[in-house]
Amino acid sequence: MKDEEILKRLKNGDESALQYLYKKHYRMMSRLVLKNSGTEEEARDIFQEALIVLWQKVRAGNFMLTSKLSTYLYSVCQNLWRKELERKRRLSSEEKDDIVEQNWEEKERIELVRRCLKQLGDTCQKVLTFYYFDRMNMKEIAEQLGFASADVAKSKKYKCMQELERIVRANFKKSDLI
Template sequence: MSETEIFDRIKGGDEKALEYLYKKYYRMMTKMVITNSGTEDEARDIYQEALIVFWQKCTSGNLVMTSKISTYIYSICQNLWRKELDRKKRLSNEEKDMPVVLDTESAEKEKIIARCIEQLGDTCKKVLMYYYFDE
C-alpha cells in the first residue's frame, strides 16, 4: 500500500488500513520509547495513543500530510513520550518530598509512645523495653 492510499483509506475510516499501519511501524515506534528509558508496555501504550491521535486527525479532515506518515506518527510518539517522562519526573519529585512528611509523623509517633511508656508501671515498662529494644 502506498502512503497516499493508506492516508486516504484511514481518512475514510478504514480500520483495516489502521491495522496495517499499526503492524508496519510497530517496531520503529516502540523502539524509540524503549531506547529512551521506557518499557515494552509503555512503548505499546504510547504507540497506540499516537495512532488514535493520527486516526482522529485524519478522520476529522483537518490533516494535510506534508511528510511521510511514519514521520508524523513518530513525532506524535516523541511528544507523548516526552509528556509521560515529565509526568514521571513530577511524580518522582513528589515522592522525594513525601519521606519528610513521613519522618515528621514517625517522630511524632515516637514521642507519643515514649509518653505512654512513661505512664506504665516499672514492671510493664521493663517487659516492653526488653521485648522491643533489648537484643
C-alpha cells in the first residue's frame, strides 16, 4: 500500500490501515526504543502512541505529509521516546532525593535517641544498646550484664524504656522525632 492510500484510509476511519502500518513498521520503531535503554513493552507503547498521533492528525483534516510515512512515524517515535526517557530520568532523580532525605532524617532521629540514651544510667544505656542496636536477646543481655535471668533483663529493659521516654518527652517536641 502506498502512503497516499494509507492516509486516505485513515482519513475515512479505516482501522485496517493502522494494522497495516503496525505490521509493516513495528520492527523498525521497536529497534529505536530497544537500542536506547527501552523494553519491548515500552517499544509497543511508544509505537501505539505514534500511531494514535498519526490517526488524530489525519482525522483532524489538517495533516500534510512532507516525507515518507515511515520517516514521519520514526520521528514521532523518537520524540515520544525522548520525552519518556526525560520523564524516567526526572523520576529517578526525585526518587534518589527522597531516599537521601529519608536516610538523613533517620540518622537524625537515631542521633536524637543516642543523645537521650547518654542521659540514662550506665546499666540502662547498656541494656537498650544491646537490645536495639546490637540486636541481642534477653538471655544474652542477662548473661552480659550479670542479671539473674532473662526475665530480670526484660523487666530492666521496660524500666529503662520508660525512663528514656521521659527524657525524650522532656527534651524534644513530637515534631522533632517524626
